[in-house]
Amino acid sequence: MGTAIKKGKLHVVTLTVNGEEHAVLVKANTTLLDLLREEFDYTGTKKGCELGDCGACTVLMDDRPVNSCLVLAVEADGHSFTTIEGVEQGGKLDRLQEEFINQAAVQCGYCSPGMILSGKALLMRNPHPTEREVREAIGGNLCRCTGYVRIVKAILAAAEANS
């Protein structure tokens, strides 16, 4: 090919993560997942299948869950993100996190950040979901150890606490 391709060029990206605004330089092929883990050290965002199937890398983008493995960091420009590290407020766990503990909804823990963020997004838009709605909301998050019963219970218990 005759034209020189400027690979590896850096792009300026301005984004808000857990309430803090950042301007960072990223390569075009960096995923939001890698940016969060490597640049910001938010390693609660887990790396699973990296193909958008498992939901371990779920973060909230403008309050909506997305697979951070399928968002380019450069496309995150101008958006606001919440990772699992941003769910607690002032050193106090969110009610949903408390309920994951109370209901023993965690076994190996790998899916938990994504599960909690999907659950959190659901409760933000629908404070009193049905069990069916809860199951649907975590449809993109795979758990390979406990099964989903306790996870669903935890989200419903947090919803109960809303009322």
Place this chain on the structure above:
Amino acid sequence: MIIPEFEYVSPQSVQEACALLVQYGDSARVLAGGSDLLVKMKDGLMKPAYLVSLKNLDSLKAIRYETGTGVIIGARATHNEVMNNRLLQEKYRSVCEAAHSMAADQIRNIGTVGGNLVNAVPSADLPPILIALDARARIVGSSGERTIALEDFFLGPGKTVLEKGEILAAIIIPDQPTTGSNYIKFGLRRAGALAVAGVASSVTVSDGTCRDVRVVLGAVAPTPMRARQAENVLRGKKISRELIDETGRIAAAESKPISDIRGSIEYRRNLVNVLTRRSLKAAIEKGHI
């Protein structure tokens, strides 16, 4: 898992995007949501030197009604935006339901209508219902704009009529006398499953007679396909259970499925039969489009 390096460009206008696509030719791909494209790049199935991002093109995102044209769905609208859009819920709720049947929340917040169509995967969920509703594809290129029937948009798996430098800008659902429509998909799970088969139908019914009908099959041919012989069984006739059963049988017979990991030819044909009957019944009885 590494995404091979590429040059990222984010044009500020559709014209600029088209010009870049002409300039870069086959070495460029359009980046909309990325939920299909980035997976293909990670899997090494695609190695574009350039990605032309539509991120800044907000004109491609709107869902609106235009008198004389119909409902216009911008190609960059995400599946969740379609699913939750009030205008679509009022006028074409079946499209919202089809969007809802896809993938999972995380993907529906990223993936776009345009991406779902341009990728031209035979099992895609939006094409059947959109074709059943006689949707048009508005295509913009460097030399202008053209609008074609969505039915004629697909050429084969991964292949569409889009020419070099062209972008799918919007889907238009024209005003129509349709009285009911419906999309039913059969997947192996409720979430995150591709359709083993999907059937969409639209009907115009008055006085118990089927004035017009469209039956569109997904995942059982190289492209979404109209079951025209099946439609002919029902069109113009007094609706009866026997006639709907016959429509299902004919649709199954004219489908062209393959056997793959999700289902065999025989299984898929049987699904087409059952889903066509169910979809038609729902479209006739449900009373929403």
